[in-house]
Amino acid sequence: MKLSQIFTKTTKTHPADAESVNARLLVQAGFVHQEMAGVYSWLPLGLRVLNKVEGIIREEMNLLGASEVRMTSLQPKENWLKTGRWDTFDVLFKVPSQTGKEYALGSSHEEIVTPLVGAYVKSYKDLPVAVYQIQTKFRDELRAKSGVLRGREFGMKDLYSFHSSQEDLDAFYARVAKAYMRIFARCGLDVKMVEASGGNFSKKNSHEFQVHTDAGEDMIFTCENCNFGQNTEVATVKEGDVCPICGGVLNLKKGVEVGNIFDLGMKYTVPFELGYTDSAGSRSPVYMGCYGIGTTRLVGSIVEALHDERGMMWPREVAPFAVHLVSLSSRDEEMNARIMSSVMELYENLQSAGYEVLWDDRDASAGEKLADADLIGIPLRILVSEKTLRENSVEWKERGVSEVKLVSVEDILQAIEVFKK
Amino acid sequence: MKLSQIFTKTTKTHPADAESVNARLLVQAGFVHQEMAGVYSWLPLGLRVLNKVEGIIREEMNLLGASEVRMTSLQPKENWLKTGRWDTFDVLFKVPSQTGKEYALGSSHEEIVTPLVGAYVKSYKDLPVAVYQIQTKFRDELRAKSGVLRGREFGMKDLYSFHSSQEDLDAFYARVAKAYMRIFARCGLDVKMVEASGGNFSKKNSHEFQVHTDAGEDMIFTCENCNFGQNTEVATVKEGDVCPICGGVLNLKKGVEVGNIFDLGMKYTVPFELGYTDSAGSRSPVYMGCYGIGTTRLVGSIVEALHDERGMMWPREVAPFAVHLVSLSSRDEEMNARIMSSVMELYENLQSAGYEVLWDDRDASAGEKLADADLIGIPLRILVSEKTLRENSVEWKERGVSEVKLVSVEDILQAIEVFKK
Structure with missing residues (x-):
């Protein structure tokens, strides 16, 4: 494009909500x-x-069979x-209608998914069921802050699973935990899975997925050696303690919760009478789990974790484009034509090879274009100018790496192929 | 799958909202x-x-450069x-917040898109701009009816365009009209573009895209010969009149509006002070158009237009799957194993060839499976049974075509390739 x-x-002006980097x-x-x-x-x-980000999540959810x-x-x-929860869920928007009715505005979907699945599940043969959606959520936060990390309207993937036994739920819970770690790794984040309180949701088993960043609102004890972690809200340890798993030292860090998983037990299936008939013909309530990832928050967390003073630094799988192509014009008309034809050919060739390319074709200064490339944060910048063409080359610069090198025009496709691996 | x-x-029970076929x-x-x-x-x-449906719309919007x-x-x-519009838009949901504020819940996005585009458009060089989204809309209808044709919450594609002259807007408006006709044709619908009133939006140029179906709420005069049409709300003609374009006879028909396009003029750009500086340095307000397609309504309209007493009949481009594969079990254990291995091979081969296949692998009766296939309405049904395998064949049945034929197992991939064209 x-x-x-x-x-x-792009703008140099800091926006009003400048408290947050994202x-x-x-x-x-x-x-x-x-x-x-x-x-x-x-x-x-x-x-x-x-x-x-949504595509990565969708892939991993489908692999779970959801x-x-x-x-x-x-x-x-x-x-x-x-x-x-009508009276106890403190951030629930309540929408009045001219029909005289009042609606809840979805801040979570247990109240919808439980009777929905209940319409189709009758017997143990119908279980397990796992359904998910990627959708907008609304929460009437008293103070919305931290940019896209805590909004009144935000994107979320919510997965719900339904089982005929605790063992089956436990096994699925563990599979989701692994899928979550893959999702966050693919998003370029170093995330810890920590023990957590269930908040409004549950007092049963629950875990949070925390990215360490100073923009975080949560305080987490994490082991310097292993994956052990506890949210301070539920902590049985304190700073400087010895890790109960590996004996390492526990540090207190700020974190942003990018995902959470809950064993809901029968909290929702009992009120909605979601039960199943077992092979012997007797009825039991269904076991339920729920699993969330804040999609817009995840994007904000990537920015918080991966940026420098010049701008954002997108990991390859989530970058808006693979290559940021910059062409600089020359005062010499003939050279300018050569630059244009070179850069257009490169643009076409890269796209034909399947790479998503953002071409800065604007009539702007070199300084402006390079500053914008750093701000936008695409992993690879390729620059074509009079100087590079005199060497029959382009300039190769990876975001976050200070080295700048020349790559010959003939080798560029192969170099990108290697870089993308 | x-x-x-x-x-x-599937269920044989008619739902409560049984007034509408969709x-x-x-x-x-x-x-x-x-x-x-x-x-x-x-x-x-x-x-x-x-x-x-969203994918088709997205493709056509991107082709417009939006x-x-x-x-x-x-x-x-x-x-x-x-x-x-806070006090005049009669179906606007108003959401109170515990912060003391009150929000509008998006039933349309002129109030968002106009200042948003205004944040970036300064000069004639920044125009034209076209932006679109595919998103949920909310309308506090006094009576929601007709299934997914008129809901309180529904999917919509809304496109907005911004121009420096009436001529430029007119040209884009005409391009959108053509894109809309392509979209509806790809969805298998015969749609007429008719002159319409602007409703709440505008008294300028506007057109509706109407599918003829008895489930429609609109009354439309349409020419039996050409594409001329007028909504009765703005009609200058009456039933039985001679068509002003071609001299044909005008008939009165019921229609569902699946899309609409409006020349908004400066209705929104003036209050939001969205202007531009022309090449001579003087400021003018921007010309604006808006263009909607109800995505969930479009799906409902396809059902209304394309069904029979047995169920739905999806056009190929929007069908949930390309092939509905049905396997019938046999009482003979050896034959059953042969059926299973045949159908699994076919399932794998069809998917490897890039076709989306729904395989009815349930332990259900032939009658149940065939009735469900008709109800679900996938364009092509392929059945594997003892009877077909004895002929080294599968049974081929196109939805909406009464003929059933045998196709040999070796020829099936080629037959589908021909069918899909």
Whole structure:
């Protein structure tokens, strides 16, 4: 895609919500636009990242055998009364209708998915069931802050699983935990799975997936050696303690929770009478688990974890484009024509080879183009100019690596192939 | 995909909202689940259709050079006050927050997109701009009816374009009209583009895209010969009149509006001060158009237009799967093993060849499996049974065609290739 075709522009001005690094960089690079506190629209470059994150999650959910659905944001008040959460879920938006009714605005979907699955599950033969969606959630936070990390409207993947036994739920829970670690690794994040309290959801087994960053709102004890971790909210350890797993030292760090998994037991299946008939013909309630990943928060966490003073540094699998192609014009008309023909050929060749290319074709200065490339943060920058063409080469620069080198025009495709591996 | 892996089931019971054919069939086949009047969740089979419809729309929008974004559902009250629609848009949900604020819940996005684009457009060089999204909309309808044709929560593609002149807007408007006709044709629908009133939006140029079906709420005069049509709301003609274009006879028919396009003029750009500087340095307001397609309504319209007494009849480009593979078991154990190995091989081969296959692998009767295949409505049904295998063949049946024929196992891939063209 040509940068001139994207209607957004980068800006040097810090946005109002400048307390958070993710909001500042995402807004300055034109990835998102703040509509109100905690409410962001996703613009072409940002939506590309979000789509890639969603794609990774979708792949991993499908590998778990989960079925994708799209549940509703408007939810019946009766369902929330039934679980007792209409009055206790403190961030629930309640939407009045001119029909005289009142709806819950989906901040979570247990109240929808449980009766939905209950409409189809009758016998042990119908279990297990796992369904997920990637969808917008709404939460009436008193204070929306930290950019896209804690919003009133945000993207979330929520998976729900239903089982005929605790053992089956436990086994699935463990498979989800592994899938989550793969998802976060593919997003370029070093994430710890830590023991956590269930919050509003549950007092049973639950784990959080925490990225260490100073933008985090959670305090986590983590082992310097192994994967052990505990949220301070539930901690049985303290800073400087010896790790109960490996004997290493425990440190206190700030973290952002990018995912969580809960054993819900029968908390929702009992009120919605979601039961099954076993092989002997007797009825039991279904065991249920729920598993969330904040998709927009995940994008914000990547920015918090991976940036420098110049801008964002996207990991390859979630970068909006694979290659940032920069062409610099020359004052010499003939040379300019040669640059244009070279860069157009490169643009076509890279795209034919299957690479997503952002070509900065604007009439802007070298300084502006290079600053924007650093801000936008695509992993590989390739520059074509009078200087490089005199060497029959292009300039190769990886984001986050200071070295700049020349690669000959003939070798560029092969070099990218190696780089992408 | 194996049908046994999908948690939904078909049902013979007519749902409560049985006034509409689309709701009845979509619910009975397990494509959607009604949460409340006018509020439907999309289940695995239904979501596949919706994703295909969205994919077609996305392709055609990208061909127009439009950029995809994802705007917000929570919208500032101030923006709606600015356009005067806070008090006049009769189906606007208003969401109170515990912060004391009140939000509009997105039923349309002019109040978001206009200032958003205004943040980036300064000069004539920044125009034209076209942005679109595919997203959930909310409307507080007094009476939600007609299944997924008129809901309180529904999917919509909304495109907005911004121009420096009326001529440029007119040219883009005409290109969108053509793209819309392609989209509806690819969805298997015969759609008329008719002159329409602007409703709440505009009194300028506007057109509706109408599918003829008795489930429609609109009354349309259409020419029996040419493409001329007028909504009765704005009609200058009456039934039996001579068509002003071709001299044919005008008939009155019921229609469902699956899309609409509006020349908004400066209705939104003036209140949001979205202007541009021309080459001479003087400021003018920007010209704006908006273009909608109801995505969930489009799926419902396909059902209304294309079904028979047995069930739905999906056009190829939007069918949830290309092939519905049915295996019937035999009482003979050896033959049963042969059927299973044949059908598994066919299932693998078809998928390797790039076809999406739904394999009814359930332990169910022939009558049940064939009735479900008709209800679900995939264009091609392939049946493997003792009877067909004795002829070294499979049974070939196209949905909506009464003829059933045998195709030899070796020829099946080639036959499908021909059928798909």
